[in-house]
Amino acid sequence: xxxxxxxxxxxxxxxxxxxxxxxxxxxxxxxxxxxxxxxxxxxxxxxxxxxxxxxxxxxxxxxxxxxxxxxxxxxxxxxxxxxxxxxxxxxxxxxxxxxxxxxxxxxxxxxxxxxxxxxxxxxxxxxxxxxxxxxxxxxxxxxxxxxxxxxxxxxxxxxxxxxxxxxxxxxxxxxxxxxxxxxxxxxxxxxxxxxxxxxxxxxxxxxxxxxxxxxxxxxxxxxxxxxxxxxxxxxxxxxxxxxxxxxxxxxxxxxxxxxxxxxxxxxxxxxxxxxxxxxxxxxxxxxxxxxxxxxxxxxxxxxxxxxxxxxxxxxxxxxxxxxxxxxxxxxxxxxxxxxxxxxxxxxxxxxxxxxxxxxxxxxxxxxxxxx
Amino acid sequence: xxxxxxxxxxxxxxxxxxxxxxxxxxxxxxxxxxxxxxxxxxxxxxxxxxxxxxxxxxxxxxxxxxxxxxxxxxxxxxxxxxxxxxxxxxxxxxxxxxxxxxxxxxxxxxxxxxxxxxxxxxxxxxxxxxxxxxxxxxxxxxxxxxxxxxxxxxxxxxxxxxxxxxxxxxxxxxxxxxxxxxxxxxxxxxxxxxxxxxxxxxxxxxxxxxxxxxxxxxxxxx
Ligand SMILES: Nc1nc2c(ncn2[C@@H]2O[C@H](COP(=O)(O)OP(=O)(O)OP(=O)(O)O)[C@@H](O)[C@H]2O)c(=O)[nH]1
Ligand SMILES: [Mg+2]
Numbered sequence: 001x002x003x004x005x006x007x008x009x010x011x012x013x014x015x016x017x018x019x020x021x022x023x024x025x026x027x028x029x030x031x032x033x034x035x036x037x038x039x040x041x042x043x044x045x046x047x048x049x050x051x052x053x054x055x056x057x058x059x060x061x062x063x064x065x066x067x068x069x070x071x072x073x074x075x076x077x078x079x080x081x082x083x084x085x086x087x088x089x090x091x092x093x094x095x096x097x098x099x100x101x102x103x104x105x106x107x108x109x110x111x112x113x114x115x116x117x118x119x120x121x122x123x124x125x126x127x128x129x130x131x132x133x134x135x136x137x138x139x140x141x142x143x144x145x146x147x148x149x150x151x152x153x154x155x156x157x158x159x160x161x162x163x164x165x166x167x168x169x170x171x172x173x174x175x176x177x178x179x180x181x182x183x184x185x186x187x188x189x190x191x192x193x194x195x196x197x198x199x200x201x202x203x204x205x206x207x208x209x210x211x212x213x214x215x216x217x218x219x220x221x222x223x224x225x226x227x228x229x230x231x232x233x234x235x236x237x238x239x240x241x242x243x244x245x246x247x248x249x250x251x252x253x254x255x256x257x258x259x260x261x262x263x264x265x266x267x268x269x270x271x272x273x274x275x276x277x278x279x280x281x282x283x284x285x286x287x288x289x290x291x292x293x294x295x296x297x298x299x300x301x302x303x304x305x306x307x308x309x310x311x312x313x314x315x316x317x318x319x320x321x322x323x324x325x326x327x328x329x330x331x332x333x334x335x336x337x338x339x340x341x342x343x344x345x346x347x348x349x350x351x352x353x354x355x356x357x358x359x360x361x362x363x364x365x366x367x368x369x370x371x
Numbered sequence: 372x373x374x375x376x377x378x379x380x381x382x383x384x385x386x387x388x389x390x391x392x393x394x395x396x397x398x399x400x401x402x403x404x405x406x407x408x409x410x411x412x413x414x415x416x417x418x419x420x421x422x423x424x425x426x427x428x429x430x431x432x433x434x435x436x437x438x439x440x441x442x443x444x445x446x447x448x449x450x451x452x453x454x455x456x457x458x459x460x461x462x463x464x465x466x467x468x469x470x471x472x473x474x475x476x477x478x479x480x481x482x483x484x485x486x487x488x489x490x491x492x493x494x495x496x497x498x499x500x501x502x503x504x505x506x507x508x509x510x511x512x513x514x515x516x517x518x519x520x521x522x523x524x525x526x527x528x529x530x531x532x533x534x535x536x537x538x539x540x541x542x543x544x545x546x547x548x549x550x551x552x553x554x555x556x557x558x559x560x561x562x563x564x565x566x567x568x569x570x571x572x573x574x575x576x577x578x579x580x581x582x583x584x585x586x587x588x589x590x591x592x593x
Contacts, residue, residue, distance in 0.1 A: 183467065184381050191500040235467070235508045273507075293472065316442035320480040351442055 007161030011070040012222070015163055015343065019262055019308045020284050023340035027370030029363050030165050030310065030343050032073035035102055035352035036359070037062035046094025049079035049103055052146045056153035060160060066356060067363035071163030073225070073264070073345070075153035078146040079103050083136050085171050085228070086179025087111055102352055110135045111180030113189065116200040124207040131180075150219055166223035166264045170212040170256065172248035173201040175228040183230065190240060198244065205248050209255045216259035223287065224256045227266030234270035234293070246277055257285045264310065268348050269293050275302040283307070291315075292347035300337050309337050312347035313362050318354035323361045330365035339370060372452055372483045373459040375565065376473060378512050379492030380501055381466030384522040384553040388492060389461050391553065395562045396459060403457040407447055441468075441476040452483045467508065471515040488565070491516035491546075492553070496526035498535050513542045518549070520561070525552040 017024040037059045038048035048055050056076040063069045079092055082105055091097050091104040111131070119127045132139035154164040177197065178186040189197050216224065231245040253263040263286045265278070270293040278288060279302070288307045290296055292314035299309055312333070317326060333344060344366055350359055375392070377385045389406060396402040444462060451460055464473055470489045477484070491512045494501065501509050513519055519539050524532050532550050539548050549561055 187504045188500060190504050230467075233507070234469070234511070235505045237504060237506050240504055314442075316445065316476040316480065319442045320445060320476070353443070353446055 004159055004161040008158050008163065011161065012163050014070055015165065015222075018338075018341055018343050019287060021305065021308060021341035025371065027334050027338045027366045028070040028343050029345065029366045029370075030071040030073055030163070031063060031069060031345050031350060031359070031363065032348075033059060033062065033346075033350040033359070034074070034077040036350040036354050039352050040065075040356055044094070044099050045102060046092070046099040049077060049093065052076040052078045052149040052153070056149065056156055060157060060162070063162070063363075064160065066360045068367070069162060069363055070366075071165040072157060073165050074169075075157060075164045075167040076146070076149055078149075080139060080142045081146060081169065083139050084143070085169070085175055087131065087136070087176050088179045089136065105179070107179060107182050109182045109185050111177065113193070115180075116189075116193075116196050119200040119203050120196070124204040128207075147218075154219070154221075163222065166221060166225045166262075168212075168215050168219055168221045168224040168261070170208065170215070170224055170226050170252060171228050172231065172245070172252055173204040173208065174231045174244055174248065176204070177201070178230045190244065194243075201244065201248060205251055209252060212252060213255055213259055216256060216261045221261055223262035223264045225266050226252055226256060226263045227268070227289070229268035229291075232267065232269035232271055232293075233273040238273070241274060242277075246274070250280060253281050253286060257282045262287060264289050265307075266348075267291070267294065270295075272298055275299055278303055279306050281307070287343065289345070290347060292317075296333070296337060304341065308341045308343060310343040310345050313345070314347050315349070315351040315354070318346060318358045318362070319351050321358060323357055326358045326361040327365055327368070330362055331369045334365065334369045344370070372457060372485060374448070374477065374481075374484055374487040375459060375461045376464060376470055376477075376487060376489045377461065377492065378464040378468060378470040378473075378489065378516065379466065379522075380494055380497075380505075380509065380512070383466070383492040383494035383497075384520075385463050385466070385492050387553045388490070388520065388522070388557065389463055391557050392562065392565055393461055395557075396565065399562075402459055403455065405451050405455055405457045405460045407444065407451065407460055407462045441473050444473055445476050445480045448477065448484070449480075449482045456483075469508065469511040469515055471511070474515070488518065489516040490518045490520065493519055493521045493535065493539065494523055495521050495532055495535055495550075496523040498527075498531070502538075510542050513539055513546070516543065516546055518561075518564070519543065519546045520553065521548065521550045522553050524550050525555065 011028065014024040014028045015030065018028055035045060038045050040062045041058045043058050048058060059072055063072055079090060082090055086105055087110060089106045091106050093099055093101045093103055115127065129140065150167055154167060157164040181189060233241055236245065256263045265286060266289045268291040271290065272295045275298065283306050286307045287310045288299055288303055289310040290299060290312050292312045296309065296312045303309065313326065313329060317329060330344060346362065377389055379385050393404050393406055396404050448460055451457065464470060474487065474489065493513065521532060521535050521539065536548055536550060539546065549558065551557060
């Protein structure tokens with residue numbers, strides 16, 4: 001009899017084989033869903049997004065009902081985590097929005113230009129602690145609920161034979177500052193006071209890396225989500241990208257990998273221009289995970305012998321397309337991006353209005369086409 | 372149903388332009404217009420204002436990432452079409468979106484769309500900064516538009532405006548380019564261009580777009 005543990009080991013090996021760029025017995029499928037799972041299970045978003053334990057149960061139940069997944073990218077969801085990545089307040093369903101409305105990042109200028117000086121002079125950690133306390137309504141007090149819930153959430157997935165793939169979340173100073181300053185002000189900073197911004201980033205990344213190492217040590221995840229969308233190549237000039245974006249991703253990814261953790265580059269928007277740079281990141285220890293905007297076929301050409309690729313069934317195909325179209329696209333991904341070095345998943349996140357039958361078709365396609 | 376998709380960087384004047392245009396289309400031309408706001412955060416206020424002016428308004432809340440917005444916009448357009456069957460839907464794109472990414476989903480899954488016109492608001496006051504730091508976004512918005520309004524010319528020297536015009540024309544030779552101060556009223560030439568509908572002409576523009584728009588995702592249509 002196959003136990004949940006046997007199943008877990010089999011699925012983990014399938015995923016790790018893909019990350020090593022070898023050919024597994026079949027292509028693994030490792031989706032990510034939050035608001036979609038809540039809708040699917042009839043759980044109000046207001047409850048789902050503020051209760052990490054509930055979110056774990058909902059995700060598990062949702063994906064188990066929709067098919068056989070090898071892993072799930074995140075183990076649970078907690079809306080306040082979004083504030084840590086973009087230093088922004090949130091509009092939360094049930095508090096600021098109707099109970100079943102999707103949460104929003106409420107981007108306003110919370111961080112001032114003088115905060116760069118504070119970071120440079122006094123360090124990032126004192127700055128962020130004060131920022132959480134004074135400008136994010138004591139965010140520091142809200143976060144432990146999430147961190148405490150992660151180990152049991154991971155265990156709950158394992159108990160069902162499902163790999164909790166990338167529950168740790170980290171990013172780079174660009175995403176934080178851009179959200180905290182607001183995008184408009186931040187771009188102005190890059191134009192007017194680039195040296196100061198860079199100096200603050202250099203201070204911030206040290207503490208952010210230390211935190212990332214600590215989190216990896218505590219949670220011991222298989223992989224970490226390293227990503228964002230604001231720093232995508234499609235927006236930023238090559239000169240700015242090479243100065244303010246890539247060096248920080250490089251340091252963060254190298255640190256995560258040193259901790260024995262796979263780095264999942266969750267890169268939203270279009271990064272096609274700079275794919276070549278990603279070859280500087282540790283080979284066979286990273287997963288490039290585009291959202292449907294980057295040309296994934298080009299990514300395979302450029303990165304195929306270097307990084308596993310995960311994705312990228314587009315949000316719009318899942319919400320507006322048909323089962324046949326989903327199958328057709330998954331088949332193409334499995335055959336052209338796989339069967340070695342590929343993990344099938346949605347691009348970015350499964351949108352709340354995705355059709356469950358489309359998500360089920362995506363999950364089933366690995367058995368149909370992926371062996 | 373005609374779609375007017377208005378793009379342009381954050382704060383470039385999209386809402387200002389849309390309000391005037393919609394007011395003209397409704398009052399002077401008697402068209403039924405629905406405005407679709409696609410900004411995270413400010414939707415509520417705009418809803419009230421526009422509803423008070425007598426337009427039908429539908430706001431989109433939710434979705435903080437562009438990749439999700441494209442699908443949501445199309446789903447909303449289809450719902451609006453079924454519910455109101457308006458003459459036109461004016462969509463305000465989020466300031467960090469390239470219209471092409473919204474358009475390819477809209478053209479693929481949109482229902483009852485007879486014509487699409489893409490308008491880009493270029494913020495002349497911040498041209499130098501934006502074209503240096505985020506050229507991909509700014510030039511992408513220009514190159515994927517039918518009409519480009521170089522806005523806020525009250526804030527800059529004539530010479531800069533002429534420079535921007537020339538750069539826009541070089542980036543997108545087919546675009547119709549106007550220099551405006553949207554906050555002080557849009558020139559009648561623009562209002563007429565949109566107010567009349569011009570179904571024949573824009574239908575052609577739509578089929579041209581269908582031809583030239585790359586398939587979704589790197590290619591969803593395998
Ligand atoms: N000086 C000047 N200011 C303008 C003009 N048009 C718009 N503005 C101002 O620019 C600011 C932004 O205008 P909006 O119409 O809200 O711009 P938007 O593109 O909708 O902004 P977001 O939705 O935030 O991306 C407002 O303060 C307007 O009053 C103009 O022609 N000249
Ligand atoms: Mg606006």
